[in-house]
Amino acid sequence: RPVMTAQPTPQQRGNEAEDLALAYLQAAGLVLIARNWRCRLGEIDLIMQHHQTLVFVEVRYRRSARYGGAMASITPAKQRKLLLTAQYYLQRLSHTPACRFDAVLIQGQQAPIWLQNIFF
Numbered sequence: 001r002p003v004m005t006a007q008p009t010p011q012q013r014g015n016e017a018e019d020l021a022l023a024y025l026q027a028a029g030l031v032l033i034a035r036n037w038r039c040r041l042g043e044i045d046l047i048m049q050h051h052q053t054l055v056f057v058e059v060r061y062r063r064s065a066r067y068g069g070a071m072a073s074i075t076p077a078k079q080r081k082l083l084l085t086a087q088y089y090l091q092r093l094s095h096t097p098a099c100r101f102d103a104v105l106i107q108g109q110q111a112p113i114w115l116q117n118i119f120f
Helices: 010-027 066-072 076-091
Strands: 031-039 042-050 053-062 098-107 113-115
Touching: 010 031, 010 042, 010 053, 010 098, 031 076, 042 076, 053 066, 053 076, 066 098, 076 098
Parallel strands: 053 098
Antiparallel strands: 031 042, 042 053, 098 113
């Protein structure tokens, strides 16, 4: 008798997308500092080290390119929230390293797309 598998929840899909993005970035030489770092201002999916640069990574998954796809889901409001959350994180450090914002976009079954320095 075939086993019925439940449709993954959005949270499960998000976790799978983050797992895929993390493996992709680690294979490119980045080192994980924190995952799903949260504060009262928001959440950063991945905080990673790339050489001497601290990288704040937003992971976006969309099943299709409909409605603009994964990149279009990083709205100006989302960008502001990420910036404020990253600033809060940086205030907690003893010194401020060079940093940047990257995105890993995953659409359907396509390979991840890694965009570096996307906001500023």
